[in-house]
Amino acid sequence: MSLIVQKYGGSSVADAESVKRVARRIVDTKKAGHQVVVVVSAMGDTTDELLDLAEQVSPLPPARELDMLLTAGERISMAVLAMAIHDLGAEARSYTGSQAGLITDSAHGAARIIDVTPGRIQEALDSGAIPIVAGFQGVAQDTKDITTLGRGGSDTTAVALAAALNAEVCEIYTDVDGVFSADPRVVPAARQVPQITYEEMLELAAVGAKVLHLRCVEYARRFDLPIHVRSSFSDRTGTLVLSPEAIQAAIAEGTAMEQPIISGVAADVNDAKITVVSVPDQPGRAASIFRTLADANINLDMIVQNVSLASTGRTDVTFTCPQGSAAAAMQALDAKRDQIGYEDLLVDDQVAKVSLVGAGMRSHPGVSATFFDALAEAGINVEMISTSEIRISVVTRVDDAKKAVQALHTAFGLDADGEAVVYAGTGR
Amino acid sequence: MSLIVQKYGGSSVADAESVKRVARRIVDTKKAGHQVVVVVSAMGDTTDELLDLAEQVSPLPPARELDMLLTAGERISMAVLAMAIHDLGAEARSYTGSQAGLITDSAHGAARIIDVTPGRIQEALDSGAIPIVAGFQGVAQDTKDITTLGRGGSDTTAVALAAALNAEVCEIYTDVDGVFSADPRVVPAARQVPQITYEEMLELAAVGAKVLHLRCVEYARRFDLPIHVRSSFSDRTGTLVLSPEAIQAAIAEGTAMEQPIISGVAADVNDAKITVVSVPDQPGRAASIFRTLADANINLDMIVQNVSLASTGRTDVTFTCPQGSAAAAMQALDAKRDQIGYEDLLVDDQVAKVSLVGAGMRSHPGVSATFFDALAEAGINVEMISTSEIRISVVTRVDDAKKAVQALHTAFGLDADGEAVVYAGTGR
Numbered sequence: 049m050s051l052i053v054q055k056y057g058g059s060s061v062a063d064a065e066s067v068k069r070v071a072r073r074i075v076d077t078k079k080a081g082h083q084v085v086v087v088v089s090a091m092g093d094t095t096d097e098l099l100d101l102a103e104q105v106s107p108l109p110p111a112r113e114l115d116m117l118l119t120a121g122e123r124i125s126m127a128v129l130a131m132a133i134h135d136l137g138a139e140a141r142s143y144t145g146s147q148a149g150l151i152t153d154s155a156h157g158a159a160r161i162i163d164v165t166p167g168r169i170q171e172a173l174d175s176g177a178i179p180i181v182a183g184f185q186g187v188a189q190d191t192k193d194i195t196t197l198g199r200g201g202s203d204t205t206a207v208a209l210a211a212a213l214n215a216e217v218c219e220i221y222t223d224v225d226g227v228f229s230a231d232p233r234v235v236p237a238a239r240q241v242p243q244i245t246y247e248e249m250l251e252l253a254a255v256g257a258k259v260l261h262l263r264c265v266e267y268a269r270r271f272d273l274p275i276h277v278r279s280s281f282s283d284r285t286g287t288l289v290l291s292p293e294a295i296q297a298a299i300a301e302g303t304a305m306e307q308p309i310i311s312g313v314a315a316d317v318n319d320a321k322i323t324v325v326s327v328p329d330q331p332g333r334a335a336s337i338f339r340t341l342a343d344a345n346i347n348l349d350m351i352v353q354n355v356s357l358a359s360t361g362r363t364d365v366t367f368t369c370p371q372g373s374a375a376a377a378m379q380a381l382d383a384k385r386d387q388i389g390y391e392d393l394l395v396d397d398q399v400a401k402v403s404l405v406g407a408g409m410r411s412h413p414g415v416s417a418t419f420f421d422a423l424a425e426a427g428i429n430v431e432m433i434s435t436s437e438i439r440i441s442v443v444t445r446v447d448d449a450k451k452a453v454q455a456l457h458t459a460f461g462l463d464a465d466g467e468a469v470v471y472a473g474t475g476r
Numbered sequence: 477m478s479l480i481v482q483k484y485g486g487s488s489v490a491d492a493e494s495v496k497r498v499a500r501r502i503v504d505t506k507k508a509g510h511q512v513v514v515v516v517s518a519m520g521d522t523t524d525e526l527l528d529l530a531e532q533v534s535p536l537p538p539a540r541e542l543d544m545l546l547t548a549g550e551r552i553s554m555a556v557l558a559m560a561i562h563d564l565g566a567e568a569r570s571y572t573g574s575q576a577g578l579i580t581d582s583a584h585g586a587a588r589i590i591d592v593t594p595g596r597i598q599e600a601l602d603s604g605a606i607p608i609v610a611g612f613q614g615v616a617q618d619t620k621d622i623t624t625l626g627r628g629g630s631d632t633t634a635v636a637l638a639a640a641l642n643a644e645v646c647e648i649y650t651d652v653d654g655v656f657s658a659d660p661r662v663v664p665a666a667r668q669v670p671q672i673t674y675e676e677m678l679e680l681a682a683v684g685a686k687v688l689h690l691r692c693v694e695y696a697r698r699f700d701l702p703i704h705v706r707s708s709f710s711d712r713t714g715t716l717v718l719s720p721e722a723i724q725a726a727i728a729e730g731t732a733m734e735q736p737i738i739s740g741v742a743a744d745v746n747d748a749k750i751t752v753v754s755v756p757d758q759p760g761r762a763a764s765i766f767r768t769l770a771d772a773n774i775n776l777d778m779i780v781q782n783v784s785l786a787s788t789g790r791t792d793v794t795f796t797c798p799q800g801s802a803a804a805a806m807q808a809l810d811a812k813r814d815q816i817g818y819e820d821l822l823v824d825d826q827v828a829k830v831s832l833v834g835a836g837m838r839s840h841p842g843v844s845a846t847f848f849d850a851l852a853e854a855g856i857n858v859e860m861i862s863t864s865e866i867r868i869s870v871v872t873r874v875d876d877a878k879k880a881v882q883a884l885h886t887a888f889g890l891d892a893d894g895e896a897v898v899y900a901g902t903g904r
Binding site: 064067068101102105107109110113114120123126128132135140141147168194 | 492495496526529530532533534535536537538540541542544545547548549551552554555556558559560562563568569570572575596620622
């Protein structure tokens with residue numbers, strides 16, 4: 049009997065009717081002969097409503113208490129879901145993150161899972177019950193305080209539990225049919241991707257595709273655990289997130305189609321671009337910029353340093369960071385102005401990061417050329433460039449983001465009515 | 477430094493503004509030099525809203541899951557209250573019932589506290605913080621499942637914690653100024669009772685006065701812990717619930733007024749009266765009635781058996797029980813009709829139980845006479861009578877309840893403009 053972990057997001061359990069529909073799906077899975085462990089997020093807008101309430105009481109609530117507050121959301125959804133399953137004649141028992149053994153560090157609001165001890169979940173399974181586990185939450189190993197894993201953390205809960213329980217697959221249910229080659233609201237011709245590697249999914253998550261949480265994919269990759277992203281509103285097969293080896297094996301078996309070179313195109317409009325103008329081009333100056341930002345807990349994304357002009361001995365350092373961190377970054381750099389020795393600080397939040405992701409680009413050197421040709425033909429100016437082995441990202445004006453994504457989607461043959469560029473699936 | 481446990485009910489923390497007001501009061505208590513532990517109920521109508529949600533999903537939800545669901549209510553209020561206190565510059569930390577060491581049996585929905593191990597609360601106090609504890613909830617010793625103590629259970633949480641922490645007093649904050657000699661909505665001249673014994677408070681709680689939960693008073697009596705019932709909307713002194721000895725000591729010291737013979741009058745309109753008609757007057761027949769009801773978990777209140785008529789050898793047995801249990805009681809008795817041998821079953825929910833409570837009636841034999849005279853003068857028919865050492869209760873038509881309470885309140889001089897009958901406070 050195989051074990052399946054199913055994770056349902058807030059939109060899948062938004063109201064009593066949705067909860068009943070999800071309960072039916074869970075019971076059907078069990079009746080089909082599987083063991084099922086369910087991870088559930090807070091219902092609909094509950095988390096936002098709780099954040100609103102906190103804001104009414106305190107402009108800057110302590111993180112420990114915010115975690116205590118927010119975890120009430122999953123407590124409600126998991127209990128109600130267990131009731132709905134019970135009402136269908138199956139036995140379900142709800143467990144908090146703490147009860148399910150989700151042990152984390154004590155970084156409230158963004159805790160990391162450091163151990164999973166699902167003894168009570170295994171007992172529930174052994175007794176024939178369906179355990180319903182609160183997503184997004186855990187308990188700190190040292191303080192025993194309740195923690196949350198940050199937005200989207202329920203995906204990570206599901207994958208971590210699936211790994212600890214040796215599940216066959218972790219099904220992530222959402223309100224779309226899976227991972228798409230681009231945001232269908234931007235590119236109506238976007239196609240659903242049948243399978244994708246962990247690495248590609250990581251790159252897509254990092255560049256703004258919101259289907260899966262970054263940490264959840266990292267976790268799945270570490271344990272080589274298959275993720276199946278699918279819709280809770282249909283029975284269609286969604287997108288499988290797998291290791292390259294598993295994908296090759298599936299292609300060899302004929303159970304998967306060949307992989308296209310490019311998996312998807314994404315745009316992220318939530319970054320700000322900050323330029324530190326005219327920094328002395330001396331050893332240690334750039335380092336002091338990044339030390340300052342690290343001390344202020346700013347997550348940097350792209351970083352570019354201009355070629356220094358011999359005439360001035362000075363250079364500009366430009367980086368991107370989340371818009372929400374931009375003010376803190378400016379403040380931190382301003383406080384170290386004399387030490388760093390720059391002349392000016394510029395911030396620009398009218399930028400977008402447009403990215404192309406595909407494991408196939410490793411072995412296809414023409415990808416970059418096609419990429420920049422497509423943007424040039426669409427008349428889009430590129431302000432920064434950053435690449436990884438399987439990703440190309442550029443910063444453009446925010447107003448150009450949509451046009452850029454559409455141009456790239458078409459150029460790489462990703463449009464549903466076009467022909468995707470595929471590779472033979474022989475190498476990685 | 478004295479330790480005070482303060483309990484705030486749902487009406488005291490109904491919205492963000494109320495939460496801030498309560499936070500101010502807590503911080504003021506701390507600033508006045510006390511250690512403070514706070515127990516809080518769910519905000520306003522949260523519990524009812526959660527019950528509504530459960531009902532939408534399942535007509536008969538499992539008790540374990542209902543407890544999991546309902547405990548989300550205090551989780552929200554305690555976290556928000558901790559935030560509000562933090563915002564005033566004091567340190568507060570919220571704790572679930574489980575974290576605070578409220579160990580119960582596993583009777584979901586009506587769990588009993590079997591141990592209190594407030595190690596984390598004591599640590600928080602030692603570090604100078606204000607612990608905020610979720611009322612109404614605990615953790616089952618054997619199953620480790622989350623339990624609730626039943627409606628009004630937050631009072632019990634507060635008293636149990638106060639006893640375990642050796643607090644000086646347990647302050648129960650509510651939306652009225654304390655315990656009144658009658659419901660002020662029924663008797664506008666009702667006066668606030670400055671002090672009352674545990675026994676009187678128990679009797680009042682049992683007969684429908686809703687100020688304090690029965691179990692909470694039992695707990696306080698067992699540990700001889702003073703309770704101070706007062707309003708969270710004013711700074712007035714409320715009602716002290718104490719042992720008779722403590723009251724006598726206070727009167728001797730001149731810090732308390734003399735005790736009136738009668739503390740209060742109450743009416744309870746939530747009972748139903750059931751009559752088992754024409755039961756053979758043989759040994760064991762009445763016992764089989766009560767065994768049947770006990771097996772069906774029906775809580776009986778008053779029981780009356782008519783004098784048997786020699787001509788028929790049969791008798792009628794009448795009892796009262798909560799209206800919510802009447803259908804189950806009828807069903808259980810119906811199933812045993814042949815065994816008990818009765819002729820008919822009558823149910824009547826148009827009844828009220830009107831009660832007079834006062835420790836002084838022990839030593840004042842004239843109380844009963846005044847009681848029945850007052851009802852007779854008011855033209856009220858008495859259907860059943862039951863008495864304890866410090867209480868007289870009668871069943872009347874529900875339409876007569878208000879008139880009965882008013883008549884008794886006046887007859888015993890309890891009206892605020894009248895003169896209460898007092899005793900010297902020398903004996904018990």
